[in-house]
Each structure stands twice: as C-alpha cells, then as structure tokens.
Amino acid sequence: MKTERIPAAERREQILDAAARVFGERGYAGSTTDQVAQAAGISQPYVVRMFGSKEKLFNEVLDRAAGQLETLFRETLAEAERRKLSGASRKEFLGLAYLDLVEQGHIVLPLMQAFLLGHDPAIGANAREGFLRVYRLLRDEAGLGVDGATEFLAGGMLINTLLTMRMAELYDADPDARELVDRACGSKVEIMLDATRAGR
C-alpha cells in the first residue's frame, strides 16, 4: 500500500483516534492491532512500531481520554462559574457537558472499557487512578460533595453501559428501551442515538 508520508507526531494522533474508536467498541482484548491499523489507514506493524506494544497503545488511549474528560469538566466548571450557577444546576450543567463528550468523539467508550480491566495490573491501576481523579474533581472542584459526585458518577455509568450495550438500537423498536434511554440522557437523547448509529 502507498500511504502518504506525514510527520510522526501527526500520525500518532491519527492512530490514537483510530485506536480509541476500535478499543472503545470492542474492548482491549477484543480488538486487534490490525483493526486499529485499518481504521487509521496504515499497516499493522507500523502501529506496533509506533507504540511499542498493544498494551502501551491502550494505555496511551486511556491517558488521553482521561485527560480530555478532565479538561472538558474544568472548562465546563469555568463556564458555570461565569454564569454563576450554583449546586444543583451546576451538576446538571456538567451532565450536559458529559453528553457532549459522548458526542464529540471517542473518549467515553475507551474509558468505560478500561474500567472492566481491573484484573490487569498495569491498565487496572491506571483506570482506578483516573476514576478517582474524576471523582475528586466532581466532589471538590465542582463542589458536588460526596453524595452529588456519587450520584453523578452513577448516572454516568448508566449512560456508559447503555452506550456499550447499544441500547439505542432498540430506540424505535422497543418503547421501554426508548423510555430508559430518554430518562438517562434527558434532553440530549439525540447524541446517544447518533453515537450508537455511527458505530456501525
């Protein structure tokens, strides 16, 4: 194959994007480096060469996704500050931001996949640490407190689960699926539907 020759740093980003989609979709063990390569439009050995190993690649995807999530939450918080939102409405504001994150790319799913890898020494530790950072951010920086942060995370995990399960595929066919997805996503259901449909 004849691929365009582009700077390593840029290619790196392309591969990370592709990997986030593939890993987010099929999980770590369920993905192959060849699937990532194809999604990025390059050869399989190049993927491995660029990152050293599949595991290192996954960890980079994970770190990047966690970073993007934290950045978005901080930006959202700053915006909430400007608008002088308090307690409850601040939480809601963050919730909307989270749904935007679901939309804007492949950040949420690789994170969720990482949460299922607690048994893996390296990835598991990384995932726990990232989860706790988000918890602290919600509890302290966002001022949601222990209860608010926990509730927020619970809602987030439900959204994540519905996403990985592709519950939105039943949105038109099953009224209960529709009701559940509607309830979990509030006014931003469309995002969920798009995210599910895009994945195929």
Added chain:
Amino acid sequence: MKTERIPAAERREQILDAAARVFGERGYAGSTTDQVAQAAGISQPYVVRMFGSKEKLFNEVLDRAAGQLETLFRETLAEAERRKLSGASRKEFLGLAYLDLVEQGHIVLPLMQAFLLGHDPAIGANAREGFLRVYRLLRDEAGLGVDGATEFLAGGMLINTLLTMRMAELYDADPDARELVDRACGSKVEIMLDATRAGR
C-alpha cells in the same frame, strides 16, 4: 489427568460456575476456554465439547446469570410484600438484595461483561433483552416507576463498575476510594471487599 467421572448435568453446572468466574473477571474476549477448563478442573476440549463453542458457553452463562438475578429480585419482592414495605424502603430492600447477589457468587460480573458486548450481534441482543427485562421488573413489578427504576439501575451500574475496576483494592490505601465504595455500597461494604479480594 485423572478426573472423577460424574454425570454430565452436574459437570455442566461446574463448568458454568467456572465460566461465570472467568468470564466475569476477564471478559469474553479476554478469557480462554482453557482458563475455564482449569478453573473447572477438567480438560479444555471437554469444555468445548460440552457446550459446542466458546460463544455458546458464554451465552449460557449469561442466560443463567440473568435468570438468577430475576429470580432473586422476585423473591426479594415477595419478601418485601410480606413485610409490607412501600416505595422507598422497597427500593432500599432491593438494593441490599443486589449486594447479596454480588456476594453469593459470580452473577453480576458476567452480566456486566455482557453489557460491553453491544457490538456482537448475538450476545449484544441477548444482553439488551436481559437488561430491559430487569428494567421492566423494577419499574412495574417492584413498582419503582420510571424514575425509581432508572436510579436503581444507575446505582447498580456504579457498583458493577467499581467491582470490575477492583476499586476496593484501594480501600485501605486511598481514603477517597474508601469513601466512594462506602457511598456506593452503603452498609454492605464488606461484600464488595470480599468480592474483590476473592478474585485473586
């Protein structure tokens, strides 16, 4: 190897138990039929022979776990009826029952793993259907309504996520991890700790 010769039906159950543990721990793609075989104390080909394929085995594990979950919820509901518990306390009662389920075996984790397989045509459809059955059960039979059922599921997904992530491994080391696990599990934290420690 010299394995005791026991009736097929009984062996089947042993394999299903072992498979629930292994799949629950490492996911579908991350598990091998040999790991299941070793956990069950038999040879790898025998596992495959008994169930036809790895995928069929996983689906049986999934169906069984979903059935056990529903059964437990129905029993719990009957008990709540006897005690004449209403709305909020009924929900709490079900929550405690769910934590018991986490304890009593390997039911919750394989279910959670299945929820991450939305992309798989067969398993994904099975997982969505099972999830919806539980939703209906909570909403209608338990009388939690749309909001109550959704909240319940959200809390459940948080517990599941903390479990697969093995957050309880940090229980003693990190006060935030402890706080989060405590909050998610209420009075039944011990169960979570045991479940996490057993898995290693």
Added chain:
DNA sequence: GTCTATAAGTGGATAGAC
C-alpha cells in the same frame, strides 16, 4: 464421560527493505 494429540487459524511482534 473424559482425555491426549493435533489441526487450523489468528494475532502480536520483529527484521529488514525502500
């Protein structure tokens, strides 16, 4: 009912050319 042996396929990683 259960095993050993093994075929057939897949996937991560390395070597080396261009």
Added chain:
DNA sequence: GTCTATCCACTTATAGAC
C-alpha cells in the same frame, strides 16, 4: 516514515482412544 514478509505463540475446535 512506512511497508512486506514472516516468525512464533496462543487459542479454538476436531478426531479418536480409553
């Protein structure tokens, strides 16, 4: 910076003996 060729380990599944 990127590819082709290829090795080797692992995994599912089958065949057939006991």
